[in-house]
Amino acid sequence: MSIEPGSKSEDNQGDDMDTTAQTNSLAGIAASRAHAQPGTQALGVGLEARGVHAWFGEKHALSNVSLDFWPGTVTALIGPSGCGKSTFIRTLNRMHEFIPTAAMAGEVLLNGEDIYAPGVDVTKIRLKVGMVFQKPNPFPSMTIAENVLAGLKLAQLKVENKDDLLEDCLERAGLWSEVKDRLNTHGGALSGGQQQRLCIARALAVRPQVLLMDEPCSALDPGSTLRIEETISQLSSSVTIIIVTHNMQQAARVSDYTAFFLSEGGPGQMIEVGSTNEIFSRPKDKRTENYVTGRFG
Amino acid sequence: MTTLAPAPTAKPQKPWAATYKDRAKTAGIFVASMAISYAVVAATPLKGKLAYAAIFFASYIVIDFVINFVKAGRPAAVDAVFRAFVTMMVAVAITPIISILVTVWIRGHHGLHWTLFTKDMHSNAYTDAVPQGGLLHAIIGTFLLVLFAMIISVPIGILTAIYLTEIRGKFTRPISFLVQAMSGVPSIVAGLFIYAAILLPLTKKLNGFEGSLALAILMIPTVARTSEEVLKLIPSDLREAGVALGGTQWRSVAMVVVPAARSGLITAMILGVARVAGETAPLLLLTGGSGTKNFNMFNNSMGSLPSYIWQCFGAGTPESITRAWAGILVLLVIVVVLFTAARTLGNRKVGKKK
Numbered sequence: 001m002s003i004e005p006g007s008k009s010e011d012n013q014g015d016d017m018d019t020t021a022q023t024n025s026l027a028g029i030a031a032s033r034a035h036a037q038p039g040t041q042a043l044g045v046g047l048e049a050r051g052v053h054a055w056f057g058e059k060h061a062l063s064n065v066s067l068d069f070w071p072g073t074v075t076a077l078i079g080p081s082g083c084g085k086s087t088f089i090r091t092l093n094r095m096h097e098f099i100p101t102a103a104m105a106g107e108v109l110l111n112g113e114d115i116y117a118p119g120v121d122v123t124k125i126r127l128k129v130g131m132v133f134q135k136p137n138p139f140p141s142m143t144i145a146e147n148v149l150a151g152l153k154l155a156q157l158k159v160e161n162k163d164d165l166l167e168d169c170l171e172r173a174g175l176w177s178e179v180k181d182r183l184n185t186h187g188g189a190l191s192g193g194q195q196q197r198l199c200i201a202r203a204l205a206v207r208p209q210v211l212l213m214d215e216p217c218s219a220l221d222p223g224s225t226l227r228i229e230e231t232i233s234q235l236s237s238s239v240t241i242i243i244v245t246h247n248m249q250q251a252a253r254v255s256d257y258t259a260f261f262l263s264e265g266g267p268g269q270m271i272e273v274g275s276t277n278e279i280f281s282r283p284k285d286k287r288t289e290n291y292v293t294g295r296f297g
Numbered sequence: 298m299t300t301l302a303p304a305p306t307a308k309p310q311k312p313w314a315a316t317y318k319d320r321a322k323t324a325g326i327f328v329a330s331m332a333i334s335y336a337v338v339a340a341t342p343l344k345g346k347l348a349y350a351a352i353f354f355a356s357y358i359v360i361d362f363v364i365n366f367v368k369a370g371r372p373a374a375v376d377a378v379f380r381a382f383v384t385m386m387v388a389v390a391i392t393p394i395i396s397i398l399v400t401v402w403i404r405g406h407h408g409l410h411w412t413l414f415t416k417d418m419h420s421n422a423y424t425d426a427v428p429q430g431g432l433l434h435a436i437i438g439t440f441l442l443v444l445f446a447m448i449i450s451v452p453i454g455i456l457t458a459i460y461l462t463e464i465r466g467k468f469t470r471p472i473s474f475l476v477q478a479m480s481g482v483p484s485i486v487a488g489l490f491i492y493a494a495i496l497l498p499l500t501k502k503l504n505g506f507e508g509s510l511a512l513a514i515l516m517i518p519t520v521a522r523t524s525e526e527v528l529k530l531i532p533s534d535l536r537e538a539g540v541a542l543g544g545t546q547w548r549s550v551a552m553v554v555v556p557a558a559r560s561g562l563i564t565a566m567i568l569g570v571a572r573v574a575g576e577t578a579p580l581l582l583l584t585g586g587s588g589t590k591n592f593n594m595f596n597n598s599m600g601s602l603p604s605y606i607w608q609c610f611g612a613g614t615p616e617s618i619t620r621a622w623a624g625i626l627v628l629l630v631i632v633v634v635l636f637t638a639a640r641t642l643g644n645r646k647v648g649k650k651k
Contacts, residue, residue, distance in 0.1 A: 095541055100465065127543035137534040141556035154544025154552060199538070206543055 045111055046071045046240060047092060047129070047210050052106035053267075054087045054096060061087050063267035064106075067259055069210065074232060074241040076251035076276065079261035079291070084268025085244045088261070089212045092242065093129035094122050110209075127155055130208030134215045136195035138187035138202070145183040147198055151206040165205060173201035174231045193224020200231060204239075211235065213243040217250065229254050248292060252280055260288045326364070330357040354385050401625050408623025417600070418588030423612040423620065432624055434590045435605035436631070438505065441594055442584065442601055443574055445509035446516055451566055453513075454520025458565075461521075462528040463536075463550050473525075480518035487514040488579025496583060505591070505599035508584035512576060516569040523568050527561030528554065563643035567636055574632050577603035602628040 047069040054062035062084035069075050077085040090096040091104055094115060107114045115125045138147045148169050152159055159165050166183070170176040175197040179190070187198055196216055203211060213232075217225040225247075232241055232254045245251050251258055258280070259273040272279065272288045283289045315323075334352035337343060343352070361381050366374035413431040421430035457476065461469055491511045500507065531554050539549030555562070580586075585598025586608050602624055609621035 093541065095537060098537060098540065123543045123545055126541055131537075131541040133534060133538060133541075135534060137532070137538045139535065139538070139553050139557065141553075141559065150539075150552070151542035151544075154539055154542050154548050156548070202538075202542065 047242075048107075048109040049088070049092065050107040050109065052088065052091055052108065053104060054084065054091055055101075055103040056099065057101040060267040062091075063269050065261075065270045067270060067273060069240050069242055071209075071240050072237060073256045074236045074243065074254055075257040075259065076255035077242065077244045077259050077261060078246070078248060078251050079268070079271075080263075081246075082268070083261040083263040085261045086214050087268070088270075089131075089214060089242055089244055092210070093126050093131055093212055095126070095131060097122075123155060127151075127157075127206050128208055129210040129212060130203035130206065132196070132199050132203055132211065132213045132216045135219050136192055136199050138190070138195050138198050140186070140188055142187065143184045144179050144187050144190070144198060147187045148201045148205050150202055155206060157206065169201040169204045170198075172204055172231070172235060173197045174227055174234070175201055191224070193220045193227060196220060196224065196228060197231060200228070204235075208239060210240040210242065213241065215244050215246060218246060225250070248280075248294075252276060260285075260291060262287055262291070322364070326357060326360045329360055330354075357381060357385075398629070401622065401629060404619075405622035405624075405626030408619040408621075409626065410623075413623060413627065417590050418605075419590075421588075423609050423617040424614040425616065427616055427619055427623075432600075432602065432605050432620075432627065434588060434600040435602045435624065436627070437590055437592065438584070438587075438600040438604075439574065439602045439628070439631070441592070442505055442508050442512060442580065442599065443570055445506060445594055446512035446573055447566065447570060449509065449513040450516035450520055450569060454517045454565070454569065455524050455562060457517070457521040458524030458528055459550060459555075461525050463546065463554065476518050476521050476525075479514075480522060482515065482518075484511070484515055484576050485578040485582070487511045488582040490514065491579070492582055503583060503585040503598040504596055505584050505594040508580045508599065508601070509594065511579035511583055512573040515573050515576065515579075519572045520565050520569040523565035524558075524562055527558050527565060530561070531557050560643035563639050567639040567643075570635060570639075571632060574635075575603055575628060577607055580604050581607065602631075 049065055049067045052062065052065045053060070065084075065088055067075075077088065079085055087096065090098075091106075092108055096102050096104055104116070108116060110125065110128060114120070115129075138144075139150055142150060145166055148166050149162060151157075152162075152165075167176060167180075170179065175194060178194060179198075187195060190198060196219075200211075200216075217228055220228070229250065232243065235241060236254075236256075243251075243254065255276045257273060258276045260271045260279060260283070261268050262271045263269070272283060272285045274284075279288060280292050283292060289295075330353050333356040334349050337352045338348050358378055358381050362374050362378045365377040408427055410428050410431070412428050414433055414436070416429075416431035417434035418430045418432075419434070457472065460466065461473055461476075488511045491507050491514070495510065496503070496507055535553050535557055536549060539553040540546065544552070580601050581604055584601065584604070586604035587598040587600045589600070591597050591599045606621045606624040606628070609617040609624060611617075
């Protein structure tokens with residue numbers, strides 16, 4: 001089920017013609033988004049999931065998901081609640097095992113190497129594959145600046161110029177202008193949207209190759225959501241982004257690829273993946289169509 | 298163009314507050330209940346303070362119920378009775394505490410004298426006049442004993458709590474069970490344990506450190522259980538965020554979880570101190586009750602406020618009893634001061650918490 005990078009430019013052309021007819025539809029939004037260039041990368045770069053299953057105790061939560069994420073792309077995972085999207089992205093940086101009853105099967109390859117192979121240092125994986133959570137969770141005992149640089153301290157990394165890194169990360173997260181005068185106040189005093197961007201800055205400070213975002217806007221108002229979407233577009237040139245969202249307009253606005261997950265009573269499965277245009281304009285699977293058109297879910 | 302009329306000046310009001318009539322009603326029920334309890338005690342063989350209180354409470358609830366039932370119906374009446382009952386239970390719970398505080402003050406303040414804090418008892422008998430001698434040695438002793446007990450038990454207690462909440466290893470359940478069981482250990486048992494394990498086979502004499510060890514045994518479960526509850530309250534989001542940034546579990550706990558729980562952990566420490574500050578039995582057994590200042594935890598018997606109080610009561614003369622009450626007062630004040638200090642430290646703002 002891996003995405004064929006080569007087929008993407010053709011999709012774009014096809015969709016551009018459709019745009020006139022459906023400018024207001026989701027497909028229209030998706031088509032009007034400038035796509036990243038089709039990948040020319042050799043296999044073995046980026047992040048690849050191969051037959052990933054996940055369990056919580058006896059419950060089989062996710063079944064046989066294979067999905068590739070090309071460097072510099074944004075992939076949206078959509079689907080109704082309980083379909084295993086969040087579980088899936090947590091297997092991608094080994095946060096899944098944080099839950100005591102969790103189990104998994106399959107392979108996740110980061111730059112061609114299995115992150116679940118014996119002897120792999122899990123903390124190094126999480127440095128390369130960062131994560132932003134659903135609820136903003138700045139560290140309450142730290143100031144804004146300390147929050148951004150917390151990853152360096154946690155992972156004991158050395159940086160030559162912390163001030164530059166601090167500014168760079170806050171700038172990339174779109175927060176610098178709002179907080180530059182109060183870097184030494186506590187993060188808890190920020191608004192929810194600012195806190196979430198602070199968490200994005202914190203995740204960027206350790207220079208991850210991939211950024212996982214688990215419904216990063218679900219607790220935020222529309223204005224903050226827009227700011228974060230802008231942040232995602234700016235980041236996408238330098239970081240591979242995988243975003244779980246319940247907001248279909250959001251998926252259409254920010255992503256290059258979309259994968260639809262669904263659980264039909266049993267474990268969650270990936271039903272379909274394709275370029276975002278494709279998924280929203282002419283999905284191959286009836287269930288995807290029902291979901292993206294709002295007839296279900 | 299319409300101009301907005303100037304907003305009428307509004308005064309903040311509380312329309313939901315009790316009206317004059319409501320208060321009069323409550324006061325009326327109160328007075329009526331007092332009258333009933335007085336009448337019943339006078340007319341029946343029921344006697345004593347307990348009878349007054351019981352009849353007062355019972356009649357208050359009955360009158361309150363009847364009035365509300367007639368005026369507002371059954372649900373309101375049940376609600377009123379529930380509220381009255383809870384208020385009374387609070388009164389019942391607080392009465393002994395206030396009674397103790399008042400008694401300690403009434404009996405103890407005669408004995409307060411500046412020499413209490415400048416002199417010890419090494420050249421006086423407990424039966425001498427109050428200004429001769431003081432309890433400096435006991436304050437020093439209690440301070441050192443509790444300090445050493447804290448140094449031993451706080452790290453052990455907090456690390457145990459971290460094991461129970463963060464590491465969650467195979468032994469979580471049995472250890473959790475043991476910690477709970479340990480919090481019920483009578484203090485004399487802790488004292489006897491140190492007596493049998495250290496004093497008899499090793500040191501063969503009394504010293505302060507053995508007392509601190511026994512106190513530490515009593516403190517550990519309190520510190521561990523309270524810390525465990527506090528750490529459980531830290532949202533697992535924060536732990537995940539720490540780990541997701543590439544920190545090891547140890548660094549995530551040390552840099553994120555523990556700082557976030559700081560004020561709670563300080564409270565755990567205070568509760569531990571409160572548990573042992575007034576302990577008497579193990580100290581009598583292990584540290585003795587010297588009347589001399591002793592700064593050496595590892596040599597010679599050591600005074601402490603509880604043993605000072607115990608010895609003074611034992612002496613039995615009016616002077617020594619006055620000393621004992623003054624000692625109780627001083628102990629209480631020290632505990633309150635410690636509490637307040639630690640609370641203030643713990644609550645110092647560490648950013649707004651959600």
